[in-house]
Amino acid sequence: MAxxxxxxxxxxxxxxxxxxxxxxxxxxxxxxxxVLPHVQLALLSLRExxxxxxxxxxxAQFHTFFAxxxxxxVFVRTAALSIVATALTLLVAFPIAWVITKVAxxxxxxxxxxxxxxxxWVSETVRALGWLILxxxxxxxxxxxxxxxxxxxxxxxxxxxxxxxxxxxxxxLLFMVVPLVSSLExxxxxxxxxxxxxxxxxxxxxxxxxIPHAAPGITAGCIVVFMLTLGNYLTxxxxxxxxxxxxxxxxxxxxxxxxxxxxxxxxxxxxxxLSTGIVALGLRLSGQRFxxxxxxx
Amino acid sequence: xxxxxxxxxWLRTATVLYVAAFxxxxxxxxxxxxxxxxxxxxxxxxxxxxFTLDWFTGSAATGRVGxxxxxxxxxxxxxxxxxxxxxxxLSVTVGTANAFLMERYRFPGKQVLSVLMLTPLVIPGVxxxxxxxxxxxxxxxxxxxxxxxxxxxxxxxxPLVVLGQFSYIATIATLMISxxxxxxxxxxxxxxxxLGASHVAVLRTITLPYLRPALIGSGAIALLMSFxxxxxxxxxxxxDAPLTIMMYGRMREGASPVLNAVSLFLMLASGGLALTLMxxxxxxxxAKSAAAQ
Numbered sequence: 001m002a003x004x005x006x007x008x009x010x011x012x013x014x015x016x017x018x019x020x021x022x023x024x025x026x027x028x029x030x031x032x033x034x035v036l037p038h039v040q041l042a043l044l045s046l047r048e049x050x051x052x053x054x055x056x057x058x059x060a061q062f063h064t065f066f067a068x069x070x071x072x073x074v075f076v077r078t079a080a081l082s083i084v085a086t087a088l089t090l091l092v093a094f095p096i097a098w099v100i101t102k103v104a105x106x107x108x109x110x111x112x113x114x115x116x117x118x119x120x121w122v123s124e125t126v127r128a129l130g131w132l133i134l135x136x137x138x139x140x141x142x143x144x145x146x147x148x149x150x151x152x153x154x155x156x157x158x159x160x161x162x163x164x165x166x167x168x169x170x171x172x173l174l175f176m177v178v179p180l181v182s183s184l185e186x187x188x189x190x191x192x193x194x195x196x197x198x199x200x201x202x203x204x205x206x207x208x209x210x211i212p213h214a215a216p217g218i219t220a221g222c223i224v225v226f227m228l229t230l231g232n233y234l235t236x237x238x239x240x241x242x243x244x245x246x247x248x249x250x251x252x253x254x255x256x257x258x259x260x261x262x263x264x265x266x267x268x269x270x271x272x273x274l275s276t277g278i279v280a281l282g283l284r285l286s287g288q289r290f291x292x293x294x295x296x297x
Numbered sequence: 298x299x300x301x302x303x304x305x306x307w308l309r310t311a312t313v314l315y316v317a318a319f320x321x322x323x324x325x326x327x328x329x330x331x332x333x334x335x336x337x338x339x340x341x342x343x344x345x346x347x348f349t350l351d352w353f354t355g356s357a358a359t360g361r362v363g364x365x366x367x368x369x370x371x372x373x374x375x376x377x378x379x380x381x382x383x384x385x386x387l388s389v390t391v392g393t394a395n396a397f398l399m400e401r402y403r404f405p406g407k408q409v410l411s412v413l414m415l416t417p418l419v420i421p422g423v424x425x426x427x428x429x430x431x432x433x434x435x436x437x438x439x440x441x442x443x444x445x446x447x448x449x450x451x452x453x454x455x456p457l458v459v460l461g462q463f464s465y466i467a468t469i470a471t472l473m474i475s476x477x478x479x480x481x482x483x484x485x486x487x488x489x490x491x492l493g494a495s496h497v498a499v500l501r502t503i504t505l506p507y508l509r510p511a512l513i514g515s516g517a518i519a520l521l522m523s524f525x526x527x528x529x530x531x532x533x534x535x536x537d538a539p540l541t542i543m544m545y546g547r548m549r550e551g552a553s554p555v556l557n558a559v560s561l562f563l564m565l566a567s568g569g570l571a572l573t574l575m576x577x578x579x580x581x582x583x584a585k586s587a588a589a590q
Contacts, residue, residue, distance in 0.1 A: 025391045026410065033460060037433075041432075105300060115323075117575070118572075122567055123524070129330055129556060129560055130329050133333055134325065138342040140342075140343055170322070170323075192302070227419060272424050276419065
């Protein structure tokens with residue numbers, strides 16, 4: 001007996017050692033690269049430079065944000081355009097997800113799905129380059145419009161809000177199509193047939209059967225797309241030029257160009273707060289848990 | 298409506314048109330990038346002036362520096378590869394440890410840890426970048442003040458880029474490897490142990506071979522995401538620019554078709570990787586997390 005209990009205690013001790021060895025990388029990663037950096041960022045945002053190398057705690061950075069109209073206007077604008085972009089992405093992606101799961105069959109469906117995913121393996125920089133060549137004044141589309149006689153002179157199609165939205169929707173489609181497809185896949189076709197047999201029209205079926213069933217996928221897609229859009233830098237910057245006024249650009253300017261880290265950190269927290277707030281709201285409205293949504297997307 | 302129900306002719310036509318328009322929307326920008334890599338003009342814009350390979354093979358002698366002679370661009374590809382390899386090694390190693398930790402062990406605070414592991418995915422990349430930047434410079438400052446150490450690697454540069462990218466790619470590797478480990482039938486391990494195998498032997502001959510597809514899949518995703526990362530890298534980059542940053546800088550100056558040439562290579566490489574992975578794995582799994590942030 002003593003031998004066995006000694007053996008189990010050795011094994012328990014071994015297990016504990018392995019547990020500690022496995023915990024170490026996880027803790028190191030999360031503490032050194034996520035938790036502590038954000039604590040440092042919070043401390044930065046809550047202080048003010050009063051003289052060279054002398055700082056004092058203050059809310060001045062957040063005060064500047066509200067006092068300077070440009071700052072909060074860009075913030076509101078970024079949030080509003082991100083919401084519009086998310087809604088547009090849902091509208092564009094839903095019919096495709098529907099065709100993939102319910103209309104096309106077998107190989108055609110699988111092929112369409114794969115074809116939809118492929119562009120998103122290409123770097124965002126390359127995709128932005130494509131839109132630049134297509135839309136700028138000397139680009140393909142303005143030249144085509146002139147050739148068709150629709151406009152007399154080549155039009156500048158870049159630097160509009162619509163351009164930014166197009167680019168953002170394009171970049172985000174994948175993150176909407178995938179969760180939509182996986183939630184629509186689990187919708188039993190016989191439910192739709194039943195609704196049809198009972199005399200429901202397309203719209204009633206969509207509202208009463210399809211959307212309630214796909215709600216988790218819709219939420220997951222919208223949350224991910226919104227977050228990525230809000231935090232995007234490349235697409236608004238390249239397609240919007242000076243007119244883009246995206247909030248991440250303000251953060252970049254404060255941090256890298258002006259070297260005003262305190263202000264940049266405050267902006268970072270405002271963006272993080274907005275992103276987290278909208279995600280929480282989306283989860284609350286749809287009654288889902290964060291962990292489940294992240295697993296699904 | 299669904300395929301098993303009668304669909305009016307207009308709806309069928311509308312469906313086909315919509316799918317066609319959607320595919321055009323997806324692929325026209327990419328095709329345009331590829332086509333203008335071969336245009337015989339010094340600017341990637343219409344009209345078409347004939348076919349040329351100058352933007353690949355040209356050198357200073359011919360007046361057009363093509364991709365194969367553009368040392369700056371080739372250097373940035375090299376930089377990206379080095380960063381991506383480090384990020385991949387770190388992410389897959391830590392991801393594997395995390396998968397075993399979360400699937401096999403119970404310990405106090407596990408719930409908190411599992412939520413914390415997902416948070417990097419909901420933090421915008423720009424903010425990951427600035428938080429790592431400000432923390433590392435604080436640590437460097439402290440090391441200098443307290444010990445007189447000059448920790449150069451904590452200043453903006455490639456080591457920080459690797460750490461910044463790893464900070465969220467590790468989450469993706471963790472999720473992918475955990476998902477496979479969860480489906481593992483643990484009686485296989487018990488059987489091997491009963492038959493006298495050591496724990497190390499079981500890990501080496503049974504568990505790790507089972508995890509192989511997830512390890513390869515997450516490695517490929519990590520490689521790709523690191524290669525394509527822009528937001529986090531932008532905040533942490535020093536003097537050696539990886540490819541995405543280099544391309545961005547040149548696009549702002551006014552792109553030359555060399556960028557189309559390098560883009561064409563990127564498309565072929567990532568397209569090839571995508572098809573290999575999708576053929577190998579389940580169809581949604583590797584693709585869904587691609588290109589995030």
